[in-house]
Amino acid sequence: MVSAIAERWYSNKELDRAAKLLCDLATGKIETPDEQALDRALVIVEDFCNRHTIALASAVADLETTLALVGLSWEGTSRIKKTETIIDKLSRRQTWLTVSKMQDIAGCRATLPTQEDVSRVMDQLLALYAQRTDTPTRVRDYVTKPQASGYRAIHLYTNYDGLRVEVQLRTTLQSRWAHYTEFLTDMTGVDYKSGFGEPRVHEMLVELSHSYAGIDDKIVEGNKLVRQISSATDTVPVVFNWDSTITMLR
Numbered sequence: 001m002v003s004a005i006a007e008r009w010y011s012n013k014e015l016d017r018a019a020k021l022l023c024d025l026a027t028g029k030i031e032t033p034d035e036q037a038l039d040r041a042l043v044i045v046e047d048f049c050n051r052h053t054i055a056l057a058s059a060v061a062d063l064e065t066t067l068a069l070v071g072l073s074w075e076g077t078s079r080i081k082k083t084e085t086i087i088d089k090l091s092r093r094q095t096w097l098t099v100s101k102m103q104d105i106a107g108c109r110a111t112l113p114t115q116e117d118v119s120r121v122m123d124q125l126l127a128l129y130a131q132r133t134d135t136p137t138r139v140r141d142y143v144t145k146p147q148a149s150g151y152r153a154i155h156l157y158t159n160y161d162g163l164r165v166e167v168q169l170r171t172t173l174q175s176r177w178a179h180y181t182e183f184l185t186d187m188t189g190v191d192y193k194s195g196f197g198e199p200r201v202h203e204m205l206v207e208l209s210h211s212y213a214g215i216d217d218k219i220v221e222g223n224k225l226v227r228q229i230s231s232a233t234d235t236v237p238v239v240f241n242w243d244s245t246i247t248m249l250r
Contacts, residue, residue, distance in 0.1 A: 008051070010044050012100040018044040019099040022087045045083050045099065052080050052106035055160035059167060060108050062132075066124045067110060072117060078108035092194070103138070103157045107166035111175045115143065115216040116223055118169045122154055125167065135159040143174075143213075149193050149202065150209030151178065173212035181205060 010018075018041035024030045025038070056078055064074045081089075086099060099105075112118050122139075129137045138157040146152045153170035170178070181193050190197040192205060223237075230237035 008048075010047075015044055015048055015100050016098040017041075019087065019090060022083070023091045026087050027091050042083065045086065048099065049080055049083060049086070049105060052163050052165070055163040055165050056080060056106040056108065058160045059106070059158065059165040062125070062128055063108060063110055063167060066121055066128060069124060070117070070120050072112060072121070074110065075112075076108060076110040078106075080106050103164045104166040106163070107168065109168040109170070111170060111172055113172060114219045114223070115171055116220045118143070118154055118171060121169055122156065125156060125158075129156075129158045133159050146209060146213075148206075149181070149195060150206040151181075151193065152209060152213060153178075171216050173216055177205075177209050177212055180208075 021030075021033060021037060021041045022045065025033055060074075060078050063076075067074055081102075081104070086102070086105070089102075090097060090099065110121065112121060126137055126139075135158075137159075140155040140157075143152050143154060152174045153168050156167040156169070157164055158167065159165075178193075184190070184192050184201075188197070192201065195202070227237045229235075
């Protein structure tokens with residue numbers, strides 16, 4: 001997709017200074033900022049966010065195409081971070097993180113039936129990205145190495161017209177865990193995903209994540225056996241699909 005966005009009229013340093021001004025205001029480090037400087041800072045950060053619109057649309061289109069190639073349909077979400085969300089994240093993270101270095105300003109997510117599907121889609125996307133851009137795609141594998149909170153997913157960071165887009169791939173059970181953790185945060189006001197809250201609750205969330213991962217692993221192993229049996233009997237393999245099973249149970 002050809003970008004129609006004009007060149008930026010501010011540098012990365014100006015962008016980061018603008019975001020820092022907004023962070024300092026949000027955290028109370030300054031109480032009476034220069035109104036003109038504040039207005040300019042808001043315009044710069046919001047412009048940077050809006051520039052990701054076309055990049056995100058391209059990423060979603062590539063994801064939909066890839067899902068169709070492997071026989072799956074798009075079931076997910078996409079978003080561009082709002083300015084207030086960015087400022088909140090920058091205010092809570094380490095000092096080295098700046099808005100110009102953030103890789104998840106724009107992001108989309110696909111929820112897939114099994115870990116096997118996640119692997120197939122990831123491989124297809126990486127091949128597609130390698131053909132489209134010379135910029136290496138960064139992969140964060142939170143399935144093999146889950147976050148301390150218990151969060152599991154595959155995150156891909158790819159480049160569209162010089163802008164990074166985060167693509168998340170996770171199973172139905174991984175998505176269920178994430179939604180449950182967000183529900184706890186909404187109900188209690190405690191950000192459990194970021195490590196806050198009672199240690200015992202975190203222990204149970206990690207245990208829940210491990211239990212869900214065990215089910216995902218068994219599904220993958222079961223599907224391998226189904227294919228082996230089908231090959232030996234010259235029949236069509238009928239692999240397990242968690243979404244279809246949930247529908248039948250309802």
